[in-house]
Amino acid sequence: MSPHSDSSHGPDGTGRIGPGPGLGEGLPGGGRPRAAAPPYVLTEDTPVYVISVAAELSGLHPQTLRQYDRLGLVSPDRTAGRGRRYSARDIQQLREVQRLSQDEGINLAGIKRIIELENQVAALQSRVAELVDALEGAAATLQQREAAVHASYRRDLVPYQQVQQSSALVVWRPKR
Numbered sequence: 001m002s003p004h005s006d007s008s009h010g011p012d013g014t015g016r017i018g019p020g021p022g023l024g025e026g027l028p029g030g031g032r033p034r035a036a037a038p039p040y041v042l043t044e045d046t047p048v049y050v051i052s053v054a055a056e057l058s059g060l061h062p063q064t065l066r067q068y069d070r071l072g073l074v075s076p077d078r079t080a081g082r083g084r085r086y087s088a089r090d091i092q093q094l095r096e097v098q099r100l101s102q103d104e105g106i107n108l109a110g111i112k113r114i115i116e117l118e119n120q121v122a123a124l125q126s127r128v129a130e131l132v133d134a135l136e137g138a139a140a141t142l143q144q145r146e147a148a149v150h151a152s153y154r155r156d157l158v159p160y161q162q163v164q165q166s167s168a169l170v171v172w173r174p175k176r
Contacts, residue, residue, distance in 0.1 A: 047077035047085035054086035058094035
């Protein structure tokens with residue numbers, strides 16, 4: 001008997017290790033059950049990189065990243081133990097700070113002001129988008145109310161139009 005024909009491999013006797021049905025078993029269509037949603041969503045703003053990895057990805061020294069954090073140029077999230085965690089957006093911002101400093105010759109105070117202004121512009125653009133959405137919603141509500149009023153008109157009445165009087169003088173003379 002070969003080792004592959006022994007059905008006693010694994011805790012369930014199937015040769016698989018681990019709980020539950022195998023791939024393609026237990027569901028119509030042969031797929032695995034899918035979770036409703038992952039417990040977290042990995043986005044561009046998710047803090048995942050420790051300082052050494054962020055330094056490697058940005059091409060900077062870890063001490064430079066600490067200095068930028070102290071100056072408020074790029075402030076990563078912190079863990080419960082106060083460790084820095086950088087997101088992909090933080091790494092892009094580190095690269096931009098380095099580019100502005102090295103290629104454009106802007107000092108760190110100027111770079112900080114540029115970042116503040118860019119953040120302010122982004123916040124204002126977001127607020128404008130919110131206001132546009134609110135305005136469009138109010139206009140749609142107004143149109144619906146107007147349509148409801150027009151739908152409530154009685155159809156058996158004829159609108160009255162005022163006859164325009166002319167200023168011509170008409171003389172009437174009785175016949176004799």
